[in-house]
Amino acid sequence: SNEPFDLRLPTPGCYLDPEKAGMDSDAVFQGMTAHLFYTLGKLATSASPHDLYMALSYAVKDRLMTRYLASQEVIRKKPQKTVAYLSAEFLIGPQLSNNLLNLGITQEAEDALKRFGIESLSTILEVEEEPGLGNGGLGRLAACYMESLASLQVPAVGYGIRYEFGIFNQLIRDGWQVEVTDKWLKGGWPWELPQPDESCFVGFGGRTESYRDDKGNYRSRWIPSEHAIGVPHDVPVLGYRVNTCDRLRLWRADATESFDFYAFNIGDYYGAVEEKVASETLSKVLYPNDGTDEGRRLRLKQQHFFVSCSLQDMLRSLEKRSIPITEFPKHWTVQLNDTHPAIAVAELMRLLIDQYQIGWEKAWNITTSSVAYTNHTLLPEALEKWDLGLFNDLLPRHLEIIYEINWRFLQQLRLRYPGDDKILQKLSIIDEEGFKSVRMAHLATIGAHHINGVAALHSDLIKRQLMPEFAALWPEKFTNVTNGVTPRRWVALSNPSLSNLLEEEVGPNWITNMELLKKLEEKKDDNNFLEKFEETKLNGKRKLSSFVHSKTGILVDPSSLFDVQVKRIHQYKRQHLNALQIIAQYLRIKNGTNKFEVPRTIIFGGKAAPGYFMAKLMIRFINGIADVVNSDPDMDGLLRVVFLPDYNVKLGEIVYPATDLSEQISTAGKEASGTGNMKFAMNGALTIGTLDGANVELRDLVKKENFFLFGKTESEIMDLKNNNYSPKTFINQCPELKEVLRLIEIGHFSNGDKELFKPLLNSLTGHDPFFVMADFEDYLNKQDVVSECWNNKKAWNKMALLNTARSGYFSSDRSIREYCESIWKVSPMPVEITCDVEELT
Ligand code: B1N
Numbered sequence: 001s002n003e004p005f006d007l008r009l010p011t012p013g014c015y016l017d018p019e020k021a022g023m024d025s026d027a028v029f030q031g032m033t034a035h036l037f038y039t040l041g042k043l044a045t046s047a048s049p050h051d052l053y054m055a056l057s058y059a060v061k062d063r064l065m066t067r068y069l070a071s072q073e074v075i076r077k078k079p080q081k082t083v084a085y086l087s088a089e090f091l092i093g094p095q096l097s098n099n100l101l102n103l104g105i106t107q108e109a110e111d112a113l114k115r116f117g118i119e120s121l122s123t124i125l126e127v128e129e130e131p132g133l134g135n136g137g138l139g140r141l142a143a144c145y146m147e148s149l150a151s152l153q154v155p156a157v158g159y160g161i162r163y164e165f166g167i168f169n170q171l172i173r174d175g176w177q178v179e180v181t182d183k184w185l186k187g188g189w190p191w192e193l194p195q196p197d198e199s200c201f202v203g204f205g206g207r208t209e210s211y212r213d214d215k216g217n218y219r220s221r222w223i224p225s226e227h228a229i230g231v232p233h234d235v236p237v238l239g240y241r242v243n244t245c246d247r248l249r250l251w252r253a254d255a256t257e258s259f260d261f262y263a264f265n266i267g268d269y270y271g272a273v274e275e276k277v278a279s280e281t282l283s284k285v286l287y288p289n290d291g292t293d294e295g296r297r298l299r300l301k302q303q304h305f306f307v308s309c310s311l312q313d314m315l316r317s318l319e320k321r322s323i324p325i326t327e328f329p330k331h332w333t334v335q336l337n338d339t340h341p342a343i344a345v346a347e348l349m350r351l352l353i354d355q356y357q358i359g360w361e362k363a364w365n366i367t368t369s370s371v372a373y374t375n376h377t378l379l380p381e382a383l384e385k386w387d388l389g390l391f392n393d394l395l396p397r398h399l400e401i402i403y404e405i406n407w408r409f410l411q412q413l414r415l416r417y418p419g420d421d422k423i424l425q426k427l428s429i430i431d432e433e434g435f436k437s438v439r440m441a442h443l444a445t446i447g448a449h450h451i452n453g454v455a456a457l458h459s460d461l462i463k464r465q466l467m468p469e470f471a472a473l474w475p476e477k478f479t480n481v482t483n484g485v486t487p488r489r490w491v492a493l494s495n496p497s498l499s500n501l502l503e504e505e506v507g508p509n510w511i512t513n514m515e516l517l518k519k520l521e522e523k524k525d526d527n528n529f530l531e532k533f534e535e536t537k538l539n540g541k542r543k544l545s546s547f548v549h550s551k552t553g554i555l556v557d558p559s560s561l562f563d564v565q566v567k568r569i570h571q572y573k574r575q576h577l578n579a580l581q582i583i584a585q586y587l588r589i590k591n592g593t594n595k596f597e598v599p600r601t602i603i604f605g606g607k608a609a610p611g612y613f614m615a616k617l618m619i620r621f622i623n624g625i626a627d628v629v630n631s632d633p634d635m636d637g638l639l640r641v642v643f644l645p646d647y648n649v650k651l652g653e654i655v656y657p658a659t660d661l662s663e664q665i666s667t668a669g670k671e672a673s674g675t676g677n678m679k680f681a682m683n684g685a686l687t688i689g690t691l692d693g694a695n696v697e698l699r700d701l702v703k704k705e706n707f708f709l710f711g712k713t714e715s716e717i718m719d720l721k722n723n724n725y726s727p728k729t730f731i732n733q734c735p736e737l738k739e740v741l742r743l744i745e746i747g748h749f750s751n752g753d754k755e756l757f758k759p760l761l762n763s764l765t766g767h768d769p770f771f772v773m774a775d776f777e778d779y780l781n782k783q784d785v786v787s788e789c790w791n792n793k794k795a796w797n798k799m800a801l802l803n804t805a806r807s808g809y810f811s812s813d814r815s816i817r818e819y820c821e822s823i824w825k826v827s828p829m830p831v832e833i834t835c836d837v838e839e840l841t
């Protein structure tokens with residue numbers, strides 16, 4: 001049914017018009033046609049959905065370019081402080097839908113697609129592969145922050161790594177997780193701009209030597225034994241309905257020369273190719289650990305690689321504009337997303353001292369006034385420590401610099417705490433116990449002007465537990481910025497029916513001013529409105545139900561309570577606590593002792609680190625329970641359990657709008673913030689949760705009557721720990737828990753296999769490091785309260801509405817404003833665009 005169309009190109013530059021030109025459906029259609037023909041070599045008549053996705057994406061990318069270039073011009077012409085957000089992970093998710101939304105041409109794109117015989121935009125959006133360049137919350141936070149920076153018109157560059165393989169794809173086979181390589185680049189990824197002429201050299205290994213400079217001073221220089229080249233691949237990050245289009249600059253590692261011709265000539269062909277292969281391995285794959293540090297050599301190489309490229313890039317930007325290097329802090333504010341880029345402290349010192357011949361004191365001043373550090377975890381297994389030998393081997397010059405930083409720091413401490421060797425040992429960058437190592441959190445803390453945690457409780461624990469001595473030394477350095485998420489992706493894009501209702505009620509501005517949602521509180525007793533609100537949720541649940549069916553074959557009832565836990569699988573996040581609770585409910589239904597006839601669909605999603613045995617066993621455990629529950633006719637209409645494979649950003653967009661109950665059940669004190677909790681609340685889910693991370697603030701904001709609280713507090717957990725916690729005591733006090741454990745033990749969820757879940761059972765009944773047994777009964781009781789509430793649908797809807805209405809604080813726009821004001825000292829810089837093409841070229 002394709003009608004003939006003409007192949008004329010759009011007038012070159014027609015989309016430079018600041019208002020509307022190039023943004024109507026006709027122009028989008030013309031752009032697509034041209035890209036199909038010239039970029040993809042396809043005729044419209046034979047274009048596949050993937051071809052149309054590519055063509056539309058290129059046409060949309062074209063429409064970002066004016067804003068992207070104009071945003072760079074603003075900085076060039078009127079130098080302004082720019083945020084450099086350094087992160088080993090950017091979990092940006094699908095790009096097409098977000099760019100259409102931020103440009104304001106979603107409808108136009110849909111109309112253009114109709115002319116290619118495509119009835120709905122969603123069929124094209126579904127084709128997009130997402131770049132999984134992150135593990136979980138930390139990487140997704142970086143993506144939300146880039147979007148908010150652009151939307152707030154703040155000049156910013158995100159610096160990271162262009163991994164060839166991102167986080168693995170997850171399959172479930174016989175209940176187990178199977179990892180499959182993520183080939184996100186295979187169909188071509190239209191959103192990046194390679195900039196080979198802005199490549200950087202990075203050294204590794206070798207040795208240092210001292211020499212005397214012209215003035216007769218002793219200096220050190222580094223003679224690396226290997227090199228890699230970083231080639232920037234830039235992704236434009238457009239703000240919401242503004243001209244600011246910031247940049248995500250991801251470095252790909254290339255070999256210095258594709259062949260070492262000397263080695264080639266003497267006949268060492270394989271030796272010659274070896275270095276090339278080694279350096280290209282650098283940006284090959286993302287480490288799939290969330291919250292554990294493996295201390296692997298290649299990981300340190302990756303970190304130094306992208307940090308060095310990024311700092312060289314910043315310094316070069318000053319040179320290009322003839323700005324003295326000593327003015328670095330006026331032009332760049334460098335944020336370290338956890339310690340993964342913490343080598344920046346040593347690398348910036350090295351570049352300033354060795355490359356730019358700046359003296360130590362001045363260099364240190366420049367470094368410490370530009371660098372700030374965000375801590376994302378207190379878990380000891382996540383705190384990065386590098387073996388001293390490995391570090392020296394890979395970065396000998398950096399180690400010299402770190403020794404000097406440390407020596408000066410320890411001198412300062414000796415003055416303040418005369419004779420106190422303990423404190424020196426404790427705060428030193430070098431850990432002298434056992435295998436000597438470099439503590440990256442200490443390097444970051446000493447080198448930064450601010451250190452922040454990611455939720456109020458977490459920031460408090462950093463000061464009280466993680467680094468009390470540092471906090472006493474520099475109280476003014478320590479601060480909090482509670483995480484946030486972008487309402488553009490997590491409400492406007494993912495939940496169109498809720499967004500329409502919000503717009504009807506409070507106007508369109510809630511998208512950039514989430515506090516306007518407070519106005520919804522007026523509707524909390526308006527039956528008519530509450531029903532409309534419930535209807536938006538039902539729409540989401542229908543969509544998720546059909547997704548669940550298509551992926552797992554399980555039929556779920558959209559009118560049942562959707563109870564969801566999606567996040568990385570981790571013992572501290574306690575998916576097994578949820579699983580045990582399901583078994584208790586199953587037993588009650590079997591015994592006819594269930595108090596409430598509440599149909600529930602319990603949904604899990606999340607990946608386990610490939611080397612994390614317990615987490616993988618938890619997945620197997622959930623699937624074992626799902627098999628038994630879903631195949632038992634007694635459970636029909638009452639209980640369903642689903643493990644959704646391959647949880648990622650794209651799937652999150654389907655899950656958040658469809659959730660009634662959000663599970664945020666980590667052991668108090670362990671989850672630094674959590675950000676899924678925020679996405680759920682915005683979309684009108686109620687939370688069952690502990691007083692952990694940002695849950696604490698969420699409960700304060702939505703008010704305690706609209707939050708299902710359970711569990712021990714952080715200080716109660718500490719007390720248990722300090723008083724020989726014994727899970728057995730809790731098991732013995734709770735007959736239902738005993739029954740649950742017995743059922744697992746006899747192999748009821750493993751086809752009679754009594755060995756399969758033994759490690760899990762032994763952990764829970766032995767040490768129970770995450771206090772699952774201690775919190776079980778309270779959790780189970782609170783789940784009863786949840787069911788009771790569900791039976792009063794009106795009361796439930798009111799609570800849900802109040803969650804949405806009061807969640808505005810968790811917009812990443814608020815977080816970014818706080819970073820700008822209290823840490824970065826940067827202000828917005830609007831970007832004007834004129835029609836004058838000449839001015840831009
Ligand atoms: O960072 C998120 C928080 O909301 C979460 O609570 C926190 O767990 C998460 C090593 C990490 N902390 N640490 C990591 C990721 C990868 C890696 O290799 C550690 N992720 C978090 C955003 O603040």
